[in-house]
Amino acid sequence: MSGSSPNSAENPWPVRTVNTKIADWIHRLGQIWVEGQVTQISRRPGTRTAFLTLRDPAADISISVTCSPDLLARTEVPLHDGSHVVVLGRPSFYTGRGTVSLRISDIRPVGIGELLLRIERLRQLLAAEGLFDPRLKRPLPFLPRTIGLISGRASAAQRDVVSVATERWSAVRFDIREAPVQGPTAVSRILAHLAELDAHPEVEVIIIARGGGSVEDLLPFSDEALLRAVARCTTPVVSAIGHEPDNPLLDLVADLRAATPTDAAKRVVPDVEAELAGIDELRRRSAQALRNWVRRESAVVESLRRRPVLARPELIVDAEDRRVSELRRALRRDVLRHVDAEERRHEHLAARLSTLGPAQTLARGYAVVQRTDTETTRVVGNLDDLPVGAQLRIRVADGAAHATVTARAQPASTPTDPRGEP
Numbered sequence: 001m002s003g004s005s006p007n008s009a010e011n012p013w014p015v016r017t018v019n020t021k022i023a024d025w026i027h028r029l030g031q032i033w034v035e036g037q038v039t040q041i042s043r044r045p046g047t048r049t050a051f052l053t054l055r056d057p058a059a060d061i062s063i064s065v066t067c068s069p070d071l072l073a074r075t076e077v078p079l080h081d082g083s084h085v086v087v088l089g090r091p092s093f094y095t096g097r098g099t100v101s102l103r104i105s106d107i108r109p110v111g112i113g114e115l116l117l118r119i120e121r122l123r124q125l126l127a128a129e130g131l132f133d134p135r136l137k138r139p140l141p142f143l144p145r146t147i148g149l150i151s152g153r154a155s156a157a158q159r160d161v162v163s164v165a166t167e168r169w170s171a172v173r174f175d176i177r178e179a180p181v182q183g184p185t186a187v188s189r190i191l192a193h194l195a196e197l198d199a200h201p202e203v204e205v206i207i208i209a210r211g212g213g214s215v216e217d218l219l220p221f222s223d224e225a226l227l228r229a230v231a232r233c234t235t236p237v238v239s240a241i242g243h244e245p246d247n248p249l250l251d252l253v254a255d256l257r258a259a260t261p262t263d264a265a266k267r268v269v270p271d272v273e274a275e276l277a278g279i280d281e282l283r284r285r286s287a288q289a290l291r292n293w294v295r296r297e298s299a300v301v302e303s304l305r306r307r308p309v310l311a312r313p314e315l316i317v318d319a320e321d322r323r324v325s326e327l328r329r330a331l332r333r334d335v336l337r338h339v340d341a342e343e344r345r346h347e348h349l350a351a352r353l354s355t356l357g358p359a360q361t362l363a364r365g366y367a368v369v370q371r372t373d374t375e376t377t378r379v380v381g382n383l384d385d386l387p388v389g390a391q392l393r394i395r396v397a398d399g400a401a402h403a404t405v406t407a408r409a410q411p412a413s414t415p416t417d418p419r420g421e422p
Helices: 015-029 069-073 110-129 156-168 186-199 224-232 262-268 272-306 314-356 358-363
Strands: 031-044 050-055 062-069 082-095 097-110 146-150 171-179 202-209 237-241 368-373 391-396 400-404
Touching: 015 082, 015 262, 031 062, 031 069, 050 069, 062 069, 062 082, 097 110, 110 224, 110 314, 146 156, 156 171, 156 202, 171 186, 171 272, 186 202, 186 224, 202 262, 237 262
Parallel strands: 062 097, 146 171, 146 202, 202 237
Antiparallel strands: 031 050, 031 082, 050 062, 082 097, 368 391, 391 400
């Protein structure tokens, strides 16, 4: 049925026509800026659309909002339920369900959101300069002589720090400087007190303390001038601002961040009773360790004393003496056995030599003939050595006689040839 036909009871428009006409009118609005409070955020993993509900703070009226998940991820201040924002979007009417929503392309925080955005930008700037580098953190003294305290006048934070610290160590001293901890004059007064305490030779640590509060109340402790002054301090600075959820930028620049003023007192001043108890425990453990060591060493010495070599050291000498005596007897026995063997061998060789010697030959009737008329006396071996007139010495078994060759006799027989002829 045509949308231009007159509308009447007899000629009604179908739902699709009505929704289409409504969508045409809504889409004519184009892009608009809308201010409201975020009451619900729904991010569905794996989808390309995030859903929000934007509520009018002054009336019980809300509108559904859709956007890209990347838009929520790119916001400079994280969004949460209750965030006050201004969004740029285009109204859309979904004809299928007959619902209106706002498709947004930009989102900006307002009010507290603007403050958080400024703080976030300052945090990024100081982080880029390295003021939050953990290597720049100065260690706290173990037992400070004097503690500088900057806090509000007669504030609960001041009472908490002083009372807790005094309970832990009664001799602790404070140099208290009171200053406004919120408002336009807070930063300048805190800066002046901080410079004085940092220059004081006896102040060894400075605590900046304040109770909890809103983002606006804690804004002085995220001031750039105060943060840079704390970074330049030569005295360690402890930040004890608000309660656990409060996170001013001073927590990042200070050398130590305490969750509460009470926690700051506990972190700066050691519990003397606990330390003394720890010392007593260490003494007891040291004495016990020393006694155990002496007991072990005494057991070692006693074990060594019970050894035979130390109980009766002469046993070593006696054993070695017996060993030397046995070796001497064995050596004497071996020498005598060797001498006896050599004597028997000598007697055997002497008997053989006597048997083979010339004296035995002479005893059997032989004689030894020697010429004495030559330059050297030599034994005669044949007739050629006995010319006529040769002077001889004839040795027999029981003596010797001298003789002269007067004639030579022919041999008793001469060799013959094979035919028997001489």
